[in-house]
Amino acid sequence: MKSYINELCAQKDEGYFKNQFRYNNNCKLLAVKCVKQTNCHLEPLLPLMEAFRQMVNDSIRFGLKKNVSTMKQLSQLAYRQLANYDMMSYYKLCAISHAAGILANRKKSLQRGHKLRQPYARQPLLISCYGFKVVDGILKVPVGDGQYFDIPLNNYVRAVLSNPSLNVRSFTLTANNSVSICYMKEPTQIECTNIDGIDRNLNNVTIGNIERIVQYDLSKAVTITENTRSIIKSFKRNDIRVRKNLYSKYGKRRKNRINQLLHHVSKAVVQHGKENRSAIAFEDIRHIRKLYQHGNHQGRVYRGRLNSWSFAEIKKQIEYKAKWEGLPIIQLSVKDTRNTSKLCPRCGKKITQVDRKTRQLWCDQCKRWMDRDIVAAMNLSNRGRSWFERSQGFAKETMKGNMEKEPLILRVDAGKLTFRLRSKQNLSTK
Template identity: 50%
Template sequence: MLAVKSVWQYYVPVGDVLRLLDVFRRMVNDSIRIGLLNDASSLRGLSFLSYNQLAHYDSPSCYKLCAISRAAGILAARKKSVRRGFPTRTPYAVRQQLVSCYGFKIENGYLRIPVSRGKRHSIALTRHTVEIISQPGVKVRSFTLTQNRLSLSIARDPPMIECASTIGVDRNLRNLTVGNDDHTRKYDLSKSVRIANTTVRIVASFTRDDARIRTAIASKFGHRRTDRVGHLLHAATKTIVALAVQRREAIVLENIEGIRSLYRKGNGQGRKYRGRMNGWSFGEAQRQIEYKARWVGLPIIRL
């Protein structure tokens, strides 16, 4: 089974790259506008409608195709929300980025991307990135550039590990408990609860009467919370998968989809308790375990 993940690093953009970031964003928005006018959300239909109208943009054709693909994804998500009865706004790409799965090369520790006809720009890859993409069987599928980050999507088809037993993973608010009849191990995640409580308390203390500034600052603390909790989960899930591979044990995950409905307003629970439980990162823990297990060929069983 093909396993996919990404590896990212910081980089310093040049003028040509910054120009392409803005051009790509405008091409996405033009494709979205064309799709809304013609009620088109499929990639094939949007390509027929948009490609010729993007001809005036000074950009390699590979980026035009990827801009149309991104717009098709945005329109398809909007169409799904409308079908499910959710209120939607007119979609618009705000963040500058450049995505492509065509035309790039990786040579001698550099990512070489086209910036204009006959001209390429080289971005130096870090040692960590080079080590990851140089592993046996790893292929680089696409790249994504923002104003200061480079992300490479990589894939490999690992051989499946034949397991002799299984271990279950119990996801709780303050810990991850892993084990079977022979052994049990608990990974403490209580720090993630303290991080969430601290973030909520800091954001609640804002008194500035400016919604835009308050939102920007709250977003900064929200990203900080996500990064810190994600690091704790990464350390725990990495150990879980490594030990499972060493012992040749398949990982069993419980299906707790819909558990958020237990902590809605009106269920007779306090506001702080509901806030604490709704800040539980059980989905992120599952995502990390699954992609790390797929990357090494370890079976995952969902119950």
């Protein structure tokens, strides 16, 4: 049993979470993805799922009582307490692991100053990274005494898992009859010679560097949001139960439609980066919502439109897709992001926006008009390059003329950087 705990802890250290990747103990780079299948017949497993849910809730309770949120401490604390459940021991460990994840997320949210209720698993579920098999397109879920429950997988899932370089790691079953299978691979790192800056806007996503720019249109996402808002507004019945159902239905529809749109764009962005062998540099716009709060002398409609902008979702999608392909991601700091759409990417002088209604900027030195979004993407690319050179210890001016010697960009770890920046930012906001 101890070996199970140690292995689970080791997996946590490896970063064994959905869409995450880090170095594991052997310094391998691992990328994780998952594939989902709905409409499976999981009714016979419901008692097992319900017991799993109760074990998760028990573990959360123990963790909260002793103020513990790491996998190792929680398993030492809660494993004996779960002895009265008639389940296989690896399900117990996976329940503890799931609870540890929930507690760690809670801790993070508390550190950010969010108000939280006590976490609680409401839906029956079953997660395991042990004892299961995928044989001939069938997922075999262990149910005890050497018995398995067979779940036939559909053609899409079979096709995804048929790739021999993939390693199937875990499964998740939920009460709404869906199965998620988590798989992993070690991506081959792309040796990049360029850095593309990416500027996320309400109506478009602009990516590129000083030599080449691509713009992806996202105005359809704005239209979808506006349509949804007008549909919801047209319901007049003042009943909280009906209103809740309707809002949830149309909110889900909006989310699905916009995410689908963003998936197309993020796929194209990663493909573009892969073809041109360029790393992607992201700006830090974490606190942008503060600009559009009540009391900032802006209209309700304007604030609503800008707050519906899903800038974090597209970043999340690009990040995990890039990691899967082995494309490096650079996360710039707030300081590096400052004034990216106010300085000329060619001469570095301040550029002015003559007319507030258009997004055109005029540079007095270069005597030319430039688009605000393109300027931002070019500046981000330049700053990404200087960030990279700084991190490699050879600092120099990153103007256009200084780029003869192009460095290789390998394994840029954005995770560590975001952590460092967060601690800095906490200090400044307090």
